[in-house]
Amino acid sequence: MTSGFAGTMNTAVYGLVAGDASSGSVAIDAGAFNDANPVTGPAVKAYPVTVAEGSTALRVDLDAINDASDLDLYLYNSAGELVAYSATGSGDEQITWAGVPAGEYTAYVHGWGGPSPADYTLTTYVVGSTDDGNLTVSPSSVAVSIAEQTTFTFAWSGLDNSRSYLGWVGYRKAGETVGLTLVSVN
Numbered sequence: 001m002t003s004g005f006a007g008t009m010n011t012a013v014y015g016l017v018a019g020d021a022s023s024g025s026v027a028i029d030a031g032a033f034n035d036a037n038p039v040t041g042p043a044v045k046a047y048p049v050t051v052a053e054g055s056t057a058l059r060v061d062l063d064a065i066n067d068a069s070d071l072d073l074y075l076y077n078s079a080g081e082l083v084a085y086s087a088t089g090s091g092d093e094q095i096t097w098a099g100v101p102a103g104e105y106t107a108y109v110h111g112w113g114g115p116s117p118a119d120y121t122l123t124t125y126v127v128g129s130t131d132d133g134n135l136t137v138s139p140s141s142v143a144v145s146i147a148e149q150t151t152f153t154f155a156w157s158g159l160d161n162s163r164s165y166l167g168w169v170g171y172r173k174a175g176e177t178v179g180l181t182l183v184s185v186n
């Protein structure tokens with residue numbers, strides 16, 4: 001990365017946390033999802049997502065099993081407000097939110113197009129404020145000057161091969177995070 005300041009840059013690791021995966025299936029009905037008032041049904045499935053106090057990042061990852069599927073993903077807060085969505089022409093969708101406020105959220109999977117029904121895996125990751133000891137960054141502290149390129153090396157260990165993980169590395173100047181890199185391990 002390239003520094004925007006001169007001084008000492010420290011790194012901080014958050015995670016890695018394992019994703020919580022659910023298998024599901026939806027019917028395909030392009031008109032079934034009303035984003036002003038989402039209602040579950042054959043083509044709309046809901047998943048509660050708890051973001052605890054002290055959480056630092058959220059990812060919701062939707063993986064369609066059949067690449068011919070077009071599934072979409074929406075995230076609502078506890079007030080029923082749409083706070084993020086991913087609704088491309090693909091079957092796979094992903095929402096990533098660094099700095100997510102704590103609260104109760106609901107993720108909706110909508111079967112928009114393609115063969116019906118459509119199977120998928122929905123995986124949620126909630127990264128806390130702790131270093132879980134499975135990701136190392138070197139150097140952890142380095143002297144930088146403005147516009148100087150610094151290379152950091154990431155290494156992970158002790159992960160369960162059957163799961164996927166998310167975390168992030170913060171770049172800090174005098175205790176303030178001035179940049180970050182999300183780290184996914186699949």
Ligand SMILES: [Ca+2]
Pocket residue numbers: 070071072086087088089090091092093112
């Ligand atoms: Ca889609």
